[in-house]
Amino acid sequence: MPTQILMPQLSPTMEEGKLARWHVKAGDTVRSGDVVAEIETDKATMEVEAPEDGRIEKLLVAQGTEHVPVNFPIASLLTEDEASPSPQRGEDTARSAVGEGARKADESAAPSPQASPRRGDGETEQVMHQIAEQIRRNGKDGQEGRIFASPLARRLARELGLELKAINGSGPHGRIVKADIEQAARRAMRRPEAAEAAPAEAEMVEAGRAQELVAHRAAEPEAMPDKQVLALYRPGSYEIVPHDTMRRFIAERLTLSKRTIPHFYLAIDCELDALFAARKRLNDMAPKEGPRAFKLSVNDFIIKAMAMALQTVPAANATWTEQGILRHRASDISVAVALEGGGLHAPVIRDAEIKSLSEISNEMRDLAARARSKRLAPHEYQGGSTTISNLGMYGIDRFDAVINPPQASILAVGRAEKRPVVKDDALKVATMMSVTLSVDHRVIDGALGAELLAAFKAYIEDPVTMLV
Numbered sequence: 001m002p003t004q005i006l007m008p009q010l011s012p013t014m015e016e017g018k019l020a021r022w023h024v025k026a027g028d029t030v031r032s033g034d035v036v037a038e039i040e041t042d043k044a045t046m047e048v049e050a051p052e053d054g055r056i057e058k059l060l061v062a063q064g065t066e067h068v069p070v071n072f073p074i075a076s077l078l079t080e081d082e083a084s085p086s087p088q089r090g091e092d093t094a095r096s097a098v099g100e101g102a103r104k105a106d107e108s109a110a111p112s113p114q115a116s117p118r119r120g121d122g123e124t125e126q127v128m129h130q131i132a133e134q135i136r137r138n139g140k141d142g143q144e145g146r147i148f149a150s151p152l153a154r155r156l157a158r159e160l161g162l163e164l165k166a167i168n169g170s171g172p173h174g175r176i177v178k179a180d181i182e183q184a185a186r187r188a189m190r191r192p193e194a195a196e197a198a199p200a201e202a203e204m205v206e207a208g209r210a211q212e213l214v215a216h217r218a219a220e221p222e223a224m225p226d227k228q229v230l231a232l233y234r235p236g237s238y239e240i241v242p243h244d245t246m247r248r249f250i251a252e253r254l255t256l257s258k259r260t261i262p263h264f265y266l267a268i269d270c271e272l273d274a275l276f277a278a279r280k281r282l283n284d285m286a287p288k289e290g291p292r293a294f295k296l297s298v299n300d301f302i303i304k305a306m307a308m309a310l311q312t313v314p315a316a317n318a319t320w321t322e323q324g325i326l327r328h329r330a331s332d333i334s335v336a337v338a339l340e341g342g343g344l345h346a347p348v349i350r351d352a353e354i355k356s357l358s359e360i361s362n363e364m365r366d367l368a369a370r371a372r373s374k375r376l377a378p379h380e381y382q383g384g385s386t387t388i389s390n391l392g393m394y395g396i397d398r399f400d401a402v403i404n405p406p407q408a409s410i411l412a413v414g415r416a417e418k419r420p421v422v423k424d425d426a427l428k429v430a431t432m433m434s435v436t437l438s439v440d441h442r443v444i445d446g447a448l449g450a451e452l453l454a455a456f457k458a459y460i461e462d463p464v465t466m467l468v
Helices: 100-109 122-138 151-160 178-190 199-207 210-218 225-230 245-260 273-285 298-312 357-372 446-461 463-467
Strands: 003-006 016-022 035-040 045-049 054-059 073-079 263-271 318-320 325-327 333-335 386-390 409-423 426-440
Touching: 035 073, 151 178, 178 245, 263 446, 273 298, 273 426, 273 446, 273 463, 298 333, 298 357, 298 386, 298 409, 298 446, 298 463, 333 357, 409 446, 426 446, 446 463
Parallel strands: 333 386, 386 409
Antiparallel strands: 003 073, 016 035, 035 045, 054 073, 263 426, 318 325, 409 426
């Protein structure tokens, strides 16, 4: 029986991905470890390797297909000791060629990706969606009424007061995912209250038939605010650029952040003259070539200062969960990296509190380069304690950043500039930098946030203290 090449799960939270590119075609011979495809997630483009030697029998998912669930078959591979006729032209690419009985068994067990205009033919789409709907209705192992939902979807539904049983899942095996909850919430916000509902709906509400009401509403066409937006502009005066995977993910994450995290903001000014002097001295002393070479940036000092501040104020090095507050032992600092053409990555400097400035500098340079080419592995951008977002190089004086869930804080850094300041009752000129700390009030109260920012200021203004 042909070996199936599956959509890989590149991170614990990954539920689907985009098959960005095939490197092989049906009939090609491959060796174990050969790259056969590229998978695009919200953060990175990763390669899929052949699991063993053999010949590609079929490509089951078209290049460019989005919303492919993890563990969904994307290709079939005939090993060298298996015999199989060459693929027939026009044959349905979503079905196996090993016989009608095996085909039906495979189809009944396979999850279905969400519909995409670039995937296979219409017949395959219809069959697979019917299978997924049957799985959703019956539940896994045929248990009628069992609800499958991701932990995040369950938490969001609980926070928004939504009934999971009234929501159609679009994930693997009909699993309810975050996007389903958000869509249901948007639909509920657009709908009138029960008292203002149409007579048929009012009757359903009065009778307590909530599930029937949801099904009735789901059958109605979705509101299309895009039409109202487009009507405001002259035809031909714009172009529509479709959202890519990263842009959609950013929109969803930041919307979730502002909706569920109670933000508050603390700002402070830091003097950088001592930092600039230390940076110049260290860079002048640094080897220019070889494995020990480095060139420090202001951002390297900011990363180190924030890491040290979290160790000085350990109660702020935390994350909110429903079970309790996670107190992190290490200072893992995420650093926002802007990408050409839009979007961003936030690679993580692990254990930044125990790394030297030169180690942070070289590691950050490597991570940033691979972030811009979307070649980061999931463990390199997940799980930071806090994030640093520096827009100083763009001339921004100060700004308020949005917290990146599930973190509890983010430091927004403005530009360094010479300003008049008062020292010893005299007016002098100093190099100043404004920073703003956005804080999750569920985890960090006002006094605790102020203590963290004061610790950061102390380290950044006297960088020698970061070296001892």
